[in-house]
Amino acid sequence: MIVTRFAPSPTGYLHIGGLRTALFSYLWAKKNGGKFFLRIEDTDKARNSVEAAEAIVKAFEWLGLSYDGEVIYQSSRDEIYAKYIKQLLDEGKAYYCYMSKEELAELRETQIAAKERTMYNGKYRDFNGTPPEGVTPAIRIKAPQSGIITVKDKVKGDVVFNALDILDDFVIARADGSPTYNFVVAVDDALMGVNEVIRGDDHLSNTPKQIVVYEALGFKIPNFYHVPMIHNHDGKKLSKRDGATDVMEYKEMGYTPEALLNFLVRLGWSYGDQEIFSMEEMKELFNPKDINKSASIYNTQKLDWLNSHYIKNMPNTELAELLTQYDLVLTSHDKKEILLDVIKERAKTLKELAELAKEILETPTVYDEKAFKKAFKEDSIEVLNTFGAKLTKADELHLPSDYHQIMEEVVNEMNIGFGKIGQPLRIALLGKLSGPGLDSVMAIIGKNETMLRIAQVIAVHS
């Protein structure tokens, strides 16, 4: 069985890059009928926050990504880690290190001065004497001092590291007893049965350390997939300064989960020429063997395109439901079908959609000055009055075609071009020269509101 996980540290919101690796892990598990876990890596008490952990869970909810079982918090697993640390200690595979922080810093400096690699010097590796007073020890693992460690990465291929270049006896438990990342990540993945680790490229370099832990504990090493980073326009790691990197910001901006997920799945992964993937298709078609090796640049133009695609293809009832989150309540509006059909072709985001709806629904309070000058000529009043008179007489006006017919009558009777009525009417109805078809707008707002807007624009003009 395929078991994957997403293991963020709760130091902030769910990041767009994190979401992508989470999605990959999720899809790979789901495709295979496996399990996908969410594990919060909160071993560093100083930096974590519960709010951040909650924010991550919330984001998962919004996106409809589910995980198996409960959220796992590493902070609640201390006894487990303690047990394995003790085991390593007993077996002589780990040891207490009494080096003080000052001493460590000093060591660093001399190494830097000598242009050597900065690393722990193994001072307490084989220590039998009396420990120094006043130092609470950290625990270090005995890492191989020679030979090679090969990370069998399924994205990058075999990556060979020389122990001499990268390894030292790294700390697995701090002086306060809390275990460190490279230790717990290996322990948890092994204990949870995670056999496919999909994560960011930035973890590749410390994978050898985790392999050291796996081997010391006799655990089976999982398959690794190190997914390339997502960069900003400058080719650097994506950060807060690059605009929206918080997943929930996309909700606020009016993006749908479908669009965001579809956008992200195509960043670093592809299935031939296909661009549109439903969740079902993603689950069916995703395969980490098709993950790219190179980093990609974060550019949301395609996200806009996808979002408008999903909006256009969304059933109106669902759309109306979603729009309540953007301050637009349409439930009681009798022409909401027409309204949504008209505006969903025109919006890139749900937020825009809500604004477009309001532009139609609300009586204009201002008229675009330039547009007014351009479109509202001397004869416009007469045209609008003629149109208004016909409206007054007509009943049974429901559909856009009903209104269109009356517009045509005016055009024919007065022997004018369509623009002669369209332009001023557009100013009257919307206050500007662009927007949806006027017949639809009138059908949506109804006869009375149409008359009112015509009267208003004439009043304003004189």
Added chain:
RNA sequence: GGCCCCAUCGUCUAGCGGUCAGGAUCCAUGGUUUUCAUCCAUGUUACAGGAGUUCAAUUCUCCUUGGGGUCACCA
């Protein structure tokens, strides 16, 4: 700086020794639309450079260059 990874249109990508180097997005132009948007059509733009291997390299190897990641009692 040491170690590691990466390199096809502006961007996301297809390609897996022989292709007019394909698609999408963006941009531009034209058509549709009373307008705008949608939609449709058309177009511009790419194999970082240099050596090999081969009858043949975007594709395999090496070097150079460029970019990125990582080097903590952070994750």
